[in-house]
Amino acid sequence: MPKAAEKVIEMKDVSNKSIERNWGNFGFDHNYPLVSRSSEMKDIFALIKKIAKSNATVLIHGETGTGKELIAGLIQFISTRSTKPFVKVNCAALPENLLESELFGHEKGAFTGAFQRRKGKFEEADGGTIFLDEIGDMHLTTQSKILRVLQDQEFSRVGGNQVIQVNVRVIAATNKDLIREIDVGNFRSDLYYRINVVNIQLPPLRNRREDIPLIAEFFRRKFSQELRKDVPGFHPETMDLLIHHNWPGNIRELRNMIERAVLLEEERKPIMPQDLAMPGRDYFAAGGKDRRKQSSTIMSLSTLKLADVEKEVILKALKMTNWVQKDAAKLLSISARVLNYKISIYKIKHPNWRKYSS
Ligand SMILES: Nc1ncnc2c1ncn2[C@@H]1O[C@H](COP(=O)(O)OP(=O)(O)OP(=O)(O)O)[C@@H](O)[C@H]1O
Ligand SMILES: [Mg+2]
Incomplete structure (x- = not known):
């Protein structure tokens, strides 16, 4: 290794x-725009493959920009729910009262401005996946409601009594340290244990x-x-x-x-x-x-040797053109034959050129 x-x-x-x-993503679909070959990500892909087809709740943790949303989408993409909706909710973007209506919908007249009944994200996501982004920023009251949905797969719209049942897979993401948030009283520990069935830590x-x-x-x-x-x-x-x-x-x-x-x-x-x-x-x-x-x-006069400079320039050109001699020759404005000759003089080798590596 x-x-x-x-x-x-x-x-x-x-x-x-x-x-x-x-960038075949370790066997995933080539159409999904996610590339990696690091061993850290390989382990994560192996885990995703195992759990994607289950209904297990997933908690994705990682710094900003590490690909949490992309990974959530990938889980949906390779799951049996892939033809069903993938609904994203940004839990940090909305004030508490709006977030609840966003998640669960509301009945007509539930609050000022609720002129008609509206479906929430959980209903929209029925059969598919709901992605609760920035869950670490969710208000405590909403957290208890989410907990209930996770336990019973049912809820009521804001201002309504009717119990609505849904079949939704939950994927949550955060860049916060939820254990710390629990310690300071910002996050419910029971919700944490409920969503943390599968835990994915995306490395920076x-x-x-x-x-x-x-x-x-x-x-x-x-x-x-x-x-x-x-x-x-x-x-x-x-x-x-x-x-x-x-x-x-x-x-x-x-x-x-x-x-x-x-x-x-x-x-x-x-x-x-x-x-x-x-x-x-x-x-x-x-x-x-x-x-x-x-x-x-290499350009300083004390060490200036034309051959060294030429070799250096050829090497740079080859690197810049992914070691394709024809392209490097073009870049250097010399013929491929001359370049090939110089490559043999300077004994430049590359694994891609098997016939030259004597
Ligand atoms: N492995 C990858 N291959 C290709 N593109 C990637 C990869 N990982 C992330 N990206 C791209 O990087 C950008 C950030 O990814 P994403 O939005 O999923 O990150 P995030 O962890 O959700 O960030 P934030 O915490 O800021 O919301 C996106 O444009 C995404 O497509
Ligand atoms: Mg994100």
């Missing part, structure tokens, strides 16, 4: 083929750095297609920065950064470090400055 650091280095040059093979991106090149490449392709822009790849230094960045906003931050870079990048040029708009501190913390120093030493 390679060590984590080695795996990251391996991943620096993700070839197209390896991406296609690996900085703890699964092998995923960074893969997800970055996924978004480069997505936004290149959407924006109809030919942005061929990442400069190797850019990829190094991405891999070493701390990602406080996790995958959402990575996604936004790549979208912006594709938008701003000149056509037919790889994404350069300066296109990343990383805060300066992070850029230097990520080693950007050091690396620039290192690569410029």
Whole structure:
């Protein structure tokens, strides 16, 4: 088993083929827009596969932008409820009185402004899944009502007496530490134990750095297609920065950064470090400055050897073009035959080129 650091280095040059093979989500549907190959996520996928078809309640915990909603959607996507509604409720967005009517619906005249009967999210989700996002921010009164639905699968609309029965699978998510919330009296422990049947802890991106090149490449392709822009790849230094960045906003931050870079990048040029708009501190913390120093030493007069410079440039071009010699030759404005000759002179090797690795 390679060590984590080695795996990251391996991943620096993700070839197209390896991406296609690996963003198959460990056997999940290729149409679902979620990619990963880290061992941390692999364990989570294995768990999801086991529980998706059951009706077990799932609690997803993770920092902002780690993919909680995407994972909730995936569970629904591969469950037997996939053709039924997936209804999302953001428990933090609504004041308590509105949230209750949102969840359970209301009868006509239940409160001022309730001009007609309205179905709630639980009714809408009947047969499918309800996703209770930010459940850690739900008011205590609403928590007890949710608990009742979870126990009995029944409830009444606000202002009504009729008991409504539903068949709904519940997936809840939060970025709060619910045990701590229980300790300070903000969260009911009985509700916690009721929803915590299956617990999924999504690791932050900085703890699964092998995923960074893969997800970055996924978004480069997505936004290149959407924006109809030919942005061929990442400069190797850019990829190094991405891999070493701390990602406080996790995958959402990575996604936004790549979208912006594709938008701003000149056509037919790889994404350069300066296109990343990383805060300066992070850029230097990520080693950007050091690396620039290192690569410029090769240009300093005391060590300047034309052959070294040429080899360095060829290597960079090859990395930028995913080691496709034809493309690298084009980038260097030389013929493929000349490049091939220089590759043999400098004894440059890559596993993709079996016939050259003597
Ligand atoms: N493994 C992944 N592959 C591809 N895209 C991903 C992956 N994980 C997350 N994303 C994308 O990252 C963004 C954030 O994901 P999501 O909204 O699911 O995070 P979240 O944990 O719910 O965040 P928040 O706590 O802020 O609500 C979305 O655009 C989502 O599609
Ligand atoms: Mg979310």
